[in-house]
Every structure is written in C-alpha cells, then in structure tokens.
Amino acid sequence: MHALLSLALPLLLLLIIIICNCNVPVDSLNGEGYALLSLKQSIHEDPDGALSNWNSSDENPCTWNGVTCKDQRVVSVSIPKKKLSGFLPSSLGSLSDLRHVNLRNNKFSGSLPVELLEAQGLQSLVLYGNSFTGSLPKEIGKLRYLQNLDLSQNFFNGSLPTSIVQCKRLKTLDLSQNNFTGTLPDEFGSGLVSLEKLDLSFNKFNGSIPSNMGNLSSLQGTVDLSHNLFTGSIPASLGNLPEKVYIDLTYNKLSGPIPQNGALMNRGPTAFIGNPGLCGPPLKNPCSSDVPGANSPSSYPYLPSNYPPAESSRDEGGKSGKGRGLSKGAVVAIIVSDVIGICLVGLLFSYCYSKVCACGKGKDENSYGIEKGGKGRRQCFCFRKDESETLSENVEQYDLVPLDTQVAFDLDELLKASAFVLGKSGIGIVYKVVLEDGLTLAVRRLGEGGSQRFKEFQTEVEAIGKLRHPNIATLRAYYWSVDEKLLIYDYITNGSLATALHGRPGMVPFTPLSWSVRLKIIKGTAKGLVYLHEFSPKKYVHGDLKPSNILLGQNLEPHISDFGLGRLANIAGGSPTLQSNRMPAEKPQERQQKSVSSEVATTNSPSNLGSYYQAPEALKVVKPSQKWDIYSFGVILLEMITGRTPVVHVGSSEMDLVHWIQLCIEEKKPLADVLDAYLAPDADKEEEIIAVLKIAMACVHSSPERRPTMRHISDTLDRLVVSGD
Structure with missing residues (x-):
C-alpha cells in the first residue's frame, strides 16, 4: 500500500501542473480588458459588429475597435454611430487613465453610472443622441480636467448639480434637448470661466438667468437658452458677453424691458420672440411707464447725444480737455498732411x-x-x-492641364466629344460633354481675352483644383489659350437645388423634395461651407452661394459649385461677373427686372435672383467676408422651408423673403402659413423645421458680427436626427 501511494503522488502532482498550465492563456487579458468586456456584455444589440474583435484571448484591449491606448493603458473609448443598444456598466470607472469617452448617436439607455466619474482624468464625455435617463450625478464636480461635456438629445432630468461649477476647465457644455429642470447654480457664470460653447435649449430650466453669466468672456457662436422656463428680467450684464456672441432667449417666460447694451444692443426681434412679458425695442410692444426699468438708460439704444466722448479729447499728458473735439488748427493740419501724402504717393507711382x-x-x-x-x-x-x-x-503652346491624377483624357478627346448646352450666363456657357468612352463631364467656357494674366489664372485655378470634399464640385482640369479658357468639372447628375425646389419654366410636374431630403441637403451644404471656410488652404469665401450653385448628385447629395468662378472669369478677361458687391443698392422691383444675362431664358427664374442672396453689407464693402456666405445660406434655408423664391409677392407689391419672414414672426403667424405646401405630409417634423428656421434667422441677421460661424451652424444641424440616418 505504501508503495502504491508513493507511485500515485507524483502522478497527481503532474496532473495538477498540467491543469494549471492549461489555464494560463485563459487568464491572460489584463484588468482594463475585463472592464471593457463588461461593456460588451452590457450591450444586447451590435448590428454592425463594432465590438466583434473585443476578445478575452488578447493580452490587452489596445487593438480593439474604438479603443486607444498610451503606454498600454486605455485613454480613449470612441464608438460613435454604431447603433449599439445597452447600458453603461460601472466598471468603466476603473479605467484610471481614461481621458475621452465618445458614444454619440447610439441607443444606450439607463442612467449615467456614478462610478464612471471616478475616472478623474476624464477630459471629454460625449453621449449625445442616445436615450440616457436619470439625473446628472453631483460627482461630476470631481472631473477637474473636463473640457467637453455633451449630453444633448437624451432624456436626462433633475436639476443641474451645483458641483458642476468646479469644472473650471470646461469649454463646451451642451445639455440641449433633455428634461433638465430647476435653476442654474448661483456661481454658474463665475465658476465656468473657460466656457466657449453653451447650449441649454429645449429643457425645463426655470428661475432667473444668473447675472454673473456676463462674466463668461470666452463664449463664442450662439449662447442658446431658448425653449426653457426662465423667468424674471434679462440681466443687463449679458451685454458684457463678446459682441460676436448671438444670445438666443426665445420661448421662455422672461419679462420687462430688453437691455440695450453691448452684445444685447441692436438685436432683431428673433432673439426674443416667445416671451410675451418682454417689452421695448426691438419688439413692437413698448414698455409702459410703470414697468420697472422702463425709463432706465439700459432700456434704450446708446446714441451719441447720450454720451459725449469727453475722453477723446485728452491732451498728451492724459488729462481730459473740454470735450469739444479737435480744434480748427488740428483739422487744418490733418487736411494739409493728407494732401501732401497723396501728392508724394502720386509722384512715386509716376516715377x-x-x-x-x-x-x-x-x-x-x-x-x-x-x-x-x-x-x-x-x-x-x-x-x-x-x-x-x-x-x-x-x-499658344498650353495644352489641357490635369489637376487630378485620375484624368485620363486629353484635349483632342475633349474637342471631339458630343456636347450639349446645360446653361448660359454672363460668366459663360456650360456644356455637358460625353467622351467616346462614356465618361461625362461638365465644361465651362470662360471666353476670350486676358492672355497676359496666365500666371495669375494658373495659381488660382490650381489652388481651387486641390480642394477635395464630398460636398464641393471637383475641378478636374483646365485649358488656357489666347482664344479659349475652359474649366472641366465632374458632371453632377440631378441638376440644381433651384430646379429641385421650383421646377423649370415649362417643365412637367416634378417630384417635390421631402423634409428629410431637404435637411440632408442642408447638412451637406453646411459641411461643404465649413470646409471652404476653415479647412481649405486660404479659408475661402464662396461669395455667390445660391440654389442654382448647389448641384444634386445621384442620391441627391449636395455639391457646391461655381466656387471662385467670378475671380477666374475676371482674370481670364471674360464678361464682368459677380460685381454686385460693388453696385449701389437696388430696389426689389429694379433687381427683379434685371436678368443675369440676356441669354438666360426666363427673367423670373430663381437663378436670376442672385442679388437677393447677398448680404446687405456686400453692396457697400469690397472685401468679401465669410459672413456673406452665412447670410446666403440663411436665405437658402428660408427658401427650402417656405418653398418661395427670394421675392415674395404680397398683393400688388413685393418684398424680399427675409423681411417677409420677419414680418410673419412679428405678427405671430402659425408655421402652416409660411411652410411650403409640399411639406404638409411632414407635419410631424415641426420641431425640426422650427429649429432650422431659428438657424436661418440667425444667419440672416443684419449685423455680420451677430451671425454664427459655419462650424457652429453645422454642429447644430448635426444634432437634428434625419429619418434614415
């Protein structure tokens, strides 16, 4: 018996060692990997297989989809727009080096786990476009490094915890389209001093607007407090915000006179509508004498007579003078010096x-x-x-110049191809050209003359040819000679937005665009303009944006065309184009009677109403501004909402579309009165349509500084959910 035990004991030990060695690979995944696997286990729908390579057999999660590591530690989890359905597990808080979480546009539900906020190095938490519920935990204040908090388009409720003011580095706070209630923390404006973007719209916040919000001097774009339950008066301190900030206070329960100082001064009524208790300019209902503050200086615009510029007449020692402006001797000296300067410049130029x-x-x-x-x-x-x-x-020796490596045709093929006239204007003729191999192109002929400016033309056209964006028509090649200048583009199959909205004179009945298609076109156009304004080499300005310059592709995706065309035509020596910014202002009747070209078929076609898309200041200022494009984009939005051309006939008279909409808003007309009749089947999209209308009204603000940037517009549009996305 003893001998048998002596023989069995080594065999038993060997068996234990083998079993232990077999289990080693199973336990190879580190702790952070298991924390993320708990997220995978909490997801019950992953239709796109976004987490298909999250496997327990890996040593660490650093190669998994959506996971970024630094020094083998997880620093980012980014899985947006993957239709994931589930909840967030508490184990995510164990990722001690986690810096960024982006789960936007999924189908997550449940509450935000308190444990996630234990990752105190978190800098960005982006959860918008889900179905989260519950309140925002007070532990949010622990995130001292948090810079971006976007919880918009969820179902969060409860009040905003006062601890949020401890997030001193917070730059973006977007809580829009939730069910938040209660008042804003008293130290909201004094605590969040780094805030650049603020959107609290479409909630149920109540109480007064903290007066210290005027301290948020880093804010940009639109400060959106609209569609809430804020009460009381508008703090005059909001005027201390940067003047370029647009403050949206619409649809609250605010009352009293509207302060007219700083960022609040000279605003149109669209920033304040939906507050029946507000009075004074820019609204039509005046303040009665018994309204507190009705006669205060802040209730009226500042006029020169209200504040004589005494400080402008200080002497060299810094002491204030009598405040009567410049003396006669000083004025004479300035005039004489100006004349001498002009003469010297003239002599130098002559030499x-x-x-x-x-x-x-x-x-x-x-x-x-x-x-x-x-x-x-x-x-x-x-x-x-x-x-x-x-x-x-x-x-005379220049040939076709390709701007793209994919250009496989030459000048002979182009000249021998079948060509059909697509359109004519003062800029030139556009042809649809079909090559022998079936490739279809759009060719614009700029005309004759201007051979001396080839280098200038070459520099400009090659810069434009480098622009590549899915929402901008691509310039593929060009040709230059003394007698001929050609621009060769991709051919866009479905015509222009102008035709899609209004049809063509003599055209058979057309299929109207649904709201979801219009919104997709709006979003795509906005993205194209963001690219031109911010990511193109020269931060370009289009300068002539209108529906006839927005072409629609096979799936009705928008392509902005004719960018830089006016300058190229001018350099090429063709007909004068795009000079409306240097023309005196015309009356609507005069502008409507003019056609862009005598060759265009119908004077009243939308393509001939280009001047109505131009910003008011474009008639006075020579240097183009990106704010011009934003105004034009706003008019296009109004056109897509109303189905009207930029000229609206009211009885026997007419007015431009922008003023007509402003009049409808002031008269509190229902949306059905201004909405395109073709959008009647989309009545359930009223909230989306109103949201786009608000964006449009901000874009067409008479003051360029009050218009939002194209990036902010695009970001706001991206929050709107389009059916089929």
Missing part, C-alpha cells in the same frame, strides 16, 4: 511707371509688352516683366 512700364518712346516696344490675340495690339502691364516675357513665347 515707378516711367521706369518699369516704359512701353513706347525711345524703347523697344516688345521689351515690357505682350501681343494680345496676335493682331499687333500691345499693352503694358506694370511689375510683370518676367511673367509677360515668358507668356508671350509660350501662351
């Missing part, structure tokens, strides 16, 4: 012209001039000696 631009007397005529059209006519172009000499030798 340079005589030295650099000598094109005739006593000199070889060809030394600084170039021949135009080969007909013996010569012209002098100052400060372009090298450019002109090179071009005069080579301008």
